[in-house]
Amino acid sequence: MLHMGDGSYKIDRIRAYALSCAVDGGPVSSLGLMPTRNGVLIEITDGDGVIGWGEAWCNYPPRSNVAKVNLLNDVIGPAVLNLSIKNWHEVRLELQRLFSRMMIHTGEPGAFKHCIAGIDMALADLSARRQSVPLSSFLAGHAVNKLDVPVYCSTPNVERLEELVPQFEASGHQCFKLKVGFGREIDSKNVSQFRKVAHEDTLMCCDANQKWSLPEAVEATDWLEEYDPLFIEEPILADANPNEWVSLSKASKVPLAAGENITSQEKFEEHINERSLNIVQPDIAKWGGVSGSFNVGRYALSKNTQCYLHYMGTALGQIASLHTLAAIGGGGRLELDANPNPLRTDLGDVDFSLKAGALLCPQTHGIGFVPDPSQIEKFTVAKCDMRANKV
Template structure:
């Protein structure tokens, strides 16, 4: 097999100010950031990836420079056609660097974006969608759900999501003592073919989460996501699962293959949600997805960022072969909407047949929002 080496790497950071901030139980997003990464090989074939940048508020530019200045030199000249090997090697070579500065998250996120770009490059070189490179029998149509709906504004948020073609909705909770009554009100308004999920964003202690669950017991809720801290420990999560009649979900704040394996084996969560831009990229998340499906659990990719990561998440779900849904944030975000994300019709999305992620270049409409651009190339 012929070897093609990485010859050029670019990173781009963007920020879009918001007139209406996006609120969660742990913080407020006053702008929408994104970091996109482009990798090109010595034959001119390229691929795009996305690096998580939602938190902290100053994180986008930091991650763009981290990927470019600290990690990219380790990648130049390496084999572009073996993403899994590159993922393992970059993780190994940057471990001490991440330990030195205590920034395991940013390093993992940057490597995740690099990995996705390499997979996009390979699918583009083969002339097929990423999902078919991963699984020749991948689906072309996937179910989706509307995410990021503030439970305090749920009536209007769900109505708008319905208009956009959604049949499943996820409310953010964890704000105050009226969470349960708001949820009950929205359950009553659901159609017969509609579903409702909840996300507390790690808002509660074990006792607080158990109290909330007791208030909504018997309600038609598909899952409750991250009711307690992701690192609360297996024993605490198991205690919560034992008192919950609603399936629990999580995974966006889990990193590492061994940690996901332990999570799957524990069977505490019914829905497991790795984020392609936070850890693993395509290499790690697809392996987790296959393990989840094989275990009889449900893989639902987490994502709340720009258009490239959303497209990668869609391709991963389509390739997984499981019954999960794609998370689609319904809050305004030009860094997502500028890309050719397929339309949502009757709660489903039909994916494109273009090569890779079907992204040729960054849309020019994003230029006013760019806050950083840098590139590094191999000397000829």
């Protein structure tokens, strides 16, 4: 668990930006098509002028990015301004307590948790910058020795596997995640095609996006075993009765993974303790931010459960996830989106080139990435700017 303090400072300014761009060939899952790539970036400045950056999840619905900027401006941001920060990770817990009734009252706990996760990420970046160390070292409490983090190539278009898989393998990818949940005939055709075109040593995993009932999931994991997947992600509802997850874990011949839609430390620990998941996959922009994901990952490793990090957003959160997983350790994999997304590739100076299937964690201060102001302006569809009250 996180215990480090980072010296007292106050929050002076919060700016948030809703980013959006239309793309051809966005991710396709059993949930539907993602025709626009969105982002919510949060910029926090302390009283000494040090800046930290964070990101809040906003993939669905298409204009949720604008709604979250408004939520930050109208409700959450004012509660953060003027805060005196001693232990940065305690802010997330305090905000969760502060807005617990509001989450119930509005029926929007997800939106609040996404925004709070982004604030946590920004404070982690800011605090690491104040200490002039990389975020990974700041989280671990020491210099991280293993800086190469293995990744999995996420959701290449299953209609273009013959073209895309060799292309991505040539760029260094050694593990792929395919979307399933489109029906047995389509799914089996796709995974079979992948095995035909991929190198024999290339790993494959699958993501059903909560598509199946328990009996359907048992059947699917049975026939999927033939294709030797590394894991199957979210085969059933993330909030299904815990007994269903336990039953599936006992019946499944394929390792189970989930986490992007698990939204508390307690729920993660329940899965880990019950052995209902082989791999936990927290998402730093969706729940818990950097501090929550780090705590989950360290707890998982202490119980001999693997921790991967789920992620599908902009370059900022991608690199923050890289630092977080490097700090957690344990050799877990990081999700790296393979679909067109200018918010990942064109937001600033970033290098996502792979070496032996891994990304190298930056060793500049904080996250090690600052979005280009001109690119922020190019993609911004809504924004807000809040200042602390000066006494």
